[in-house]
Amino acid sequence: MTKYSLELKLKAVLAYLEGVDSFSTVAKQFNTSLTPLKHWVAHYKEHGIEGLMSTYTNYDISFKMDVLNYMNDFGVSSTHAAAVYNIASPSTINKWIKQLEENGVGALETNKKGRPSMKKETKKKPVEG
Template sequence: MTKYSLELKLKAVLTYLEGMDSFRTVANQFNISLTPLKQWVAHYKEHGIDGLMSTYTNYDISFKMDVLNYMNDFGVSSTHAAAVYNIASPSTITNWLKQLEEYGVDALETKKKGRPSMKKETKKKPVEG
């Protein structure tokens, strides 16, 4: 996925919110795809400039369930829920939903990524006697 600067995101969003041009026109003007622009506008409307800042977060299981319950209770899309909860990508929520449906709540538990750390060897004391 292409990374866009905060400055570009903000300019594109504000241009769209001026109300003079359509999503497609603004997307073409800034040479960006339509989908990210729509997501940026939704995030900006919910959270202001903070909604446009890139973040990487590990979400705990209770947060994930809150988001999924919100979607279920209000019948909203993952795109809408992502904007409300300030989650960068709606596909993250879609993945949580699939995990929940296929494997249950335990599948939403965050798993450690990468190699396991090497355990330090304990030095054995020679047996005296």
């Protein structure tokens, strides 16, 4: 379950976009901190309500490189790139940057998580001759 419901995110974003109150006032009103609210507003501006929906995505290496190249080509922040590419958290992109700098492109390859499957080994019958 997500920390903030879609309904709360949408209400907070719309309250801010009305232009009456500041980020900090709206954040206090909805009992959230400033940073998530700013992210929600940016995502909403780029993608509408879909930008506020929580999703778990396993990004492939080409997508990660597209995002990093976009940042490099246009000189934008990870927050801006996260909004454009609908990535839930800019910290995800910051992690990719660190992996790339420390270990190269191969570090961006997705690793399988969890236990390996418990497939039964098939026994080969000895060939009688």
